[in-house]
Amino acid sequence: MAKKFYITTPIYYVNARPHIGHAYTTIACDTIARRQRLLGADTFFLTGTDEHGQKIERAAQAAGKTPQQYADEISAEFRNLWKRMGISNDDYIRTTEDRHKKRVQELFRKIRDNGFIYKGTYTGQYCVSDELYVDGAQPGDPCPTCGRITETVHEENYFFTLGAFQDKLLELYTNPEFIRPETRRNEVISFVRSGLRDLSISRSTFSWGIPVPDDPKHVIYVWLDALANYITAIGYGSKHAGAQEAFKKYWPADVQMIGKEIVRFHCVYWPAFLMAAGLPMPKAIVAHGWLLFEESKMSKSRGNIVRTETILDVLGADALRYFLLREVVFGQDGSFSFDALVQRYNSDLANGLGNLASRTLTMINRYFKGEVPRPSPELADEVIREIAAKVVIPECDRFFTDYHFSAALESIWIRLIAAVDKYIVTNEPWSLAEKKDEPSQVRLATVLYTAAEALRIATVLAYPVIPDATAKIWTQLGLGDIKQFDLNKLSWGQLPPGTKLGDVHPVFPRADKSAIERMQQMEEQQRTLPPDEKPSSKINLVAEMPAPAVPQTVPPVSATPAVSEKITIDDFAKIELRVGVVKVAERVPKADKLLRLEIDIGTEVRQVLAGIAEAYAPETLVGRKVVIVANLAPRKLRGLESNGMILAASLEDGKPVLASFLEDVPVGARLK
Ligand code: MSP
Secondary structure (H helix, E strand, O other), X not given: OOOEXXXXXXXXXXXXXXXXXXXXXXXXXXXXXXXXXXXXXXEEEEEEEEOOXXXXXXXXXXXXXXXXXXXXXXXXXXXXXHHHOOOOOOEEEEOOOHXXXXXXXXXXXXXXXXXXXXXXXXXXXXXXXXXXEEOOOOOOOEOOOOOOEOEEEEEEEEEEOHHHHHHHHHHHOOOOOOEEOHHXXXXXXXXXXXXXXXXEOEEOOOOOOOEEOOEEEEEEOHHHHHHOHHHHOOOOOOOOHHHHHHHHHHOOOOEEXXXXXXHHHHHHHHHHXXXXXXXXXXXXXXXXXXXXXXXXXXXXXXXXXXXXXXXXXXXXHHHHHHHHHHHOOOOOOEXXXXXXXXXXXXXXXXXXXXXXXXXXXXXXXXXXXXXXXOOOXXXXXXXXXXXXXXXXXXXXXXXXXXXXXXXXXXXXXXXXXXXHHHHHHHHOHHHHHHOOOHHHHHHHHHHHHHHHHHHHHHHHHHOOOOHHHHHHHHHHOOOOOHXXXXXXXXXXXXXXXXXXXXXXXXXXXXXXXXXXXXXXXXXXXXXXXXXXHOOOOOOOOOXXXXXXXXXXXXXXXXXXOOOOOOOOHHHHHOOOEEEEEEEEEEEEOOEEEEEEEEEEOOOOEXXXXXXOOOOOOHHHHOOOEEEEEOOOOOEEEOXXXXXXXXXXXXXXXXXXXXXXXXXXXXXXXXXX
16 A cells, blocks of 8 residues: 655745745645655645634734635635646645634544643733744733734633643654754754743634634634644544544644744644644654845745745746755755846756757757667666766655755756766767768767656656656656656666657746846836735735824924924934834734834834834835934834834825935934
């Protein structure tokens, strides 16, 4: 019987549209899933969306939609994008689906019946953005994960006896395969060793969630709800025999892939919940690093996202897949740039694999009427054969198994494709073809067979990463459906001489410089368009609620100067004006004029609240230089501390226009 293989992505929050950070995880999982299928495993690949909780409820409210409407729209965006990218997921779970809700309630009941849930009162700080209880924080403290100011929660909750699992968890981590890579494992071990407090697992002050069984005033904590997707999707808690069977077959998961920021939820809470329910542990939780753009984590709140669609439109899905897995060392952070993307595309895909395929196949068409020639055994080209059979095939096996995608691709490209390119240039098949004598013809057949066989091996090894182009090359080689190939049996010499080639077309047309500009322009357009006019979407994410009374945070520097009392130079010198650069900009829930900014003023990063949301979309502000009154006493607005004030002209219609400079000025510079 085929071995089973179950792999999951995190389920993505529906408060933001998909970007290439989300695509990164999904692509990595898709690559692993495709490789497992090629190895004959009965593979189940799950992804989906995380749709409950306060963060989603607030985002929906700000968009003037019901949470369900809002979740439906964004979840569909994720789903359609994965379809467009050819992601091979076997199921797509949404936490608002009935099947999930019922099964989460079953899980809650089970944990409660097993004696690990009790009722109490929670008083403490909560980060809505991370949906995280922040132990030990005081009112006004920032979240240790994202830096946003935490909110105070005081409510009756159900608690989970997390503290009771400390020893069992530490024992679990003695298995070095459970948390990968090692650095994350060490972090988790020291976190758990420092002691675990019981965890609140319900909320009672809002309602967008799954009701606690028998006590519907409470909704289940969104992380318990979300983590459970990994088992509810495959049938946990179902009464149907088929679903129960599927659960028995696929659980425990073989790989649960996540980004490094959600390690604690997956490596501490999740196994503890499973232990409490008496369920087996997943085999491996694998955490990758972040995709950075313009040097910081790509995320909606930083306004530095790159949409996947832009890259798909211009270069196609394979280009993005290859770039991300080749360029970023898995487990570490890696940078994205359009320049690097196009450079990789041209050098490795257009000039590398694409060129090898088209020149080899075109020569077989031309010199052997489109049939793979028979190599001469005496003239067997051992160097290429040895590289493929003894180096690249085993290296790929090892590197892919260890999630070292970039090393596997390096092996295929640098060791094999580059060697075959050199081999073709050295052997000059075009010159051999001109000499019509027998030895030259035999040599020509051997050279082209060797090139075609190496191409076949490179193609099938690269298939999990670039499935679309490799499937085409496979057909051009006359080999049919690449998905049917048994990767366990891959060895040199399987290409049958006499195979009739399919129609030959280039798979990776070269991209010129305009591709970079086109993609940059497309992204620029997205940033500057009002959200509801963005081409990829019909969703309005901008707050359109009645204006609450928001204190004026922009000083009234009038367009027509009013005569006012004179001040002395000493009075003026008391005001510390500095140049800052906006690092983070986001709307403040339920305040349609307010933006929350994080501004770097050279010596520190300040949180400032500014009443400019009606004039500036947050994403247009990130990276912009502003003038800040740096020595203004901090004050609280909407429960958030504002530490400084940014300067703007106030026009007659009340519209603020930010003060800026014509020349470039360094961050931290003082205005006098
Ligand atoms: N909903 C939770 C996860 C619940 S899983 C039971 C969540 N969602 S999220 O939308 O914020 O997605 C987080 C995941 O998206 C990360 O863990 C990572 O897999 C991926 N990424 C989002 N931005 C990313 C980068 N900039 N870089 C790399 N991965 C990124 O957390």
